[in-house]
Amino acid sequence: MKKRxxxxxxxxxxxxxxxxxxxxxxxxxxEYALSISATTRNPREGEEEGSAYFFKTVEQFEKMxxxxxxxxxxxxxxxxxxxxxxxxxxxxxxxxxxxxxxxxQGALKVKEQFPETLLLFVTPNSIQELExxxxxxxxxxxxxxxxxxxxxxxxxAVIDRYDYLVINEDLxxxxxxxxxxxxxxxxxxSRSTEFIKQxxxxxxxxxxxx
Amino acid sequence: MKKRxxxxxxxxxxxxxxxxxxxxxxxxxxEYALSISATTRNPREGEEEGSAYFFKTVEQFEKMxxxxxxxxxxxxxxxxxxxxxxxxxxxxxxxxxxxxxxxxQGALKVKEQFPETLLLFVTPNSIQELExxxxxxxxxxxxxxxxxxxxxxxxxAVIDRYDYLVINEDLxxxxxxxxxxxxxxxxxxSRSTEFIKQxxxxxxxxxxxx
Numbered sequence: 531m532k533k534r535x536x537x538x539x540x541x542x543x544x545x546x547x548x549x550x551x552x553x554x555x556x557x558x559x560x561e562y563a564l565s566i567s568a569t570t571r572n573p574r575e576g577e578e579e580g581s582a583y584f585f586k587t588v589e590q591f592e593k594m595x596x597x598x599x600x601x602x603x604x605x606x607x608x609x610x611x612x613x614x615x616x617x618x619x620x621x622x623x624x625x626x627x628x629x630x631x632x633x634x635q636g637a638l639k640v641k642e643q644f645p646e647t648l649l650l651f652v653t654p655n656s657i658q659e660l661e662x663x664x665x666x667x668x669x670x671x672x673x674x675x676x677x678x679x680x681x682x683x684x685x686x687a688v689i690d691r692y693d694y695l696v697i698n699e700d701l702x703x704x705x706x707x708x709x710x711x712x713x714x715x716x717x718x719x720s721r722s723t724e725f726i727k728q729x730x731x732x733x734x735x736x737x738x739x740x
Numbered sequence: 741m742k743k744r745x746x747x748x749x750x751x752x753x754x755x756x757x758x759x760x761x762x763x764x765x766x767x768x769x770x771e772y773a774l775s776i777s778a779t780t781r782n783p784r785e786g787e788e789e790g791s792a793y794f795f796k797t798v799e800q801f802e803k804m805x806x807x808x809x810x811x812x813x814x815x816x817x818x819x820x821x822x823x824x825x826x827x828x829x830x831x832x833x834x835x836x837x838x839x840x841x842x843x844x845q846g847a848l849k850v851k852e853q854f855p856e857t858l859l860l861f862v863t864p865n866s867i868q869e870l871e872x873x874x875x876x877x878x879x880x881x882x883x884x885x886x887x888x889x890x891x892x893x894x895x896x897a898v899i900d901r902y903d904y905l906v907i908n909e910d911l912x913x914x915x916x917x918x919x920x921x922x923x924x925x926x927x928x929x930s931r932s933t934e935f936i937k938q939x940x941x942x943x944x945x946x947x948x949x950x
Contacts, residue, residue, distance in 0.1 A: 686936070
């Protein structure tokens with residue numbers, strides 16, 4: 531009996547380090563598949579098709595929307611970003627856990643469609659640390675950093691719709707923690723209905739036969 | 741900020757091996773405290789006060805009931821068994837996770853009083869295996885084994901009120917799995933309300949101060 535994989539959505543404050551975290555998790559453990567987004571933005575230098583993104587024209591992307599080929603999508607600063615459905619479904623069917631790294635609004639849309647989705651929220655240990663990381667990037671103006679903080683405040687208001695809060699203080703520990711959370715989730719009663727059904731049937735036969 | 745410990749109730753089919761499992765868990769990991777029951781049954785040879793049980797007279801036990809000193813109690817075959825409240829509360833307050841090994845009805849009573857209780861249900865891999873283990877004990881008559889199976893059937897009907905299903909196939913793996921489940925549970929959003937509140941306050945100050 532091959533168990534269906536778990537769909538995991540990872541969100542977090544900008545600067546929480548979720549991208550690095552997810553790449554390390556997928557590199558260390560074979561059992562996870564990282565979903566690749568489709569986008570209409572132009573590839574940056576060195577970005578290969580199907581590695582960071584699937585690059586689409588606006589026409590292609592809107593056709594995908596119309597045909598229900600995306601689990602969720604959003605438009606940022608004039609570019610579309612979305613999660614192709616087929617890859618996710620195939621991987622789950624094969625029993626692999628699929629990880630989507632998407633922002634909060636997309637995450638909640640996915641949860642509506644797939645109520646069994648596991649929602650993880652990544653945060654640094656403190657807001658001071660978050661600000662430090664954004665400043666350290668060196669590419670963000672004070673204005674951008676402020677707007678990131680305002681966005682973080684809006685996001686913080688809905689953290690309680692997530693399942694787990696992952697504190698990213700030490701990267702290796704955090705990777706191990708996320709792995710542990712996902713593995714434990716496989717033991718949830720609500721994810722073991724097939725096994726429980728089987729046990730009940732076996733017990734009924736046993737008691738009837740006694 | 742010292743986090744409160746988690747109250748964990750472990751139940752399971754008779755013969756699932758939960759006693760051995762819990763003793764090994766507590767021996768391997770310092771962070772758990774195993775709650776010790778009070779009982780009015782007579783000590784068996786070699787059973788020391790405060791090791792397997794606290795031994796009480798019926799009068800003492802009924803006084804504990806009357807004074808609300810037990811989290812739950814039950815009467816089996818003419819003997820009282822119950823969980824003293826003080827020890828559990830003290831350990832949780834100190835941030836230790838406390839494990840109670842009690843049967844299903846007691847487990848659900850504890851959950852009513854402490855809704856944040858984590859409920860684990862231990863089962864072997866199959867009913868055939870369960871029966872094998874009961875037979876192997878050598879102390880159980882066919883009649884007792886049948887009555888255990890009937891009891892298991894009644895218990896199976898309410899497994900879905902538990903949080904996690906723990907399959908005890910290999911003891912070491914199972915101990916590691918239970919440890920992983922409890923540790924992950926500490927990252928639940930619903931158990932991180934203090935941290936989330938703090939993050940929100942820090943963000944509000946940061947945005948206001950910008």
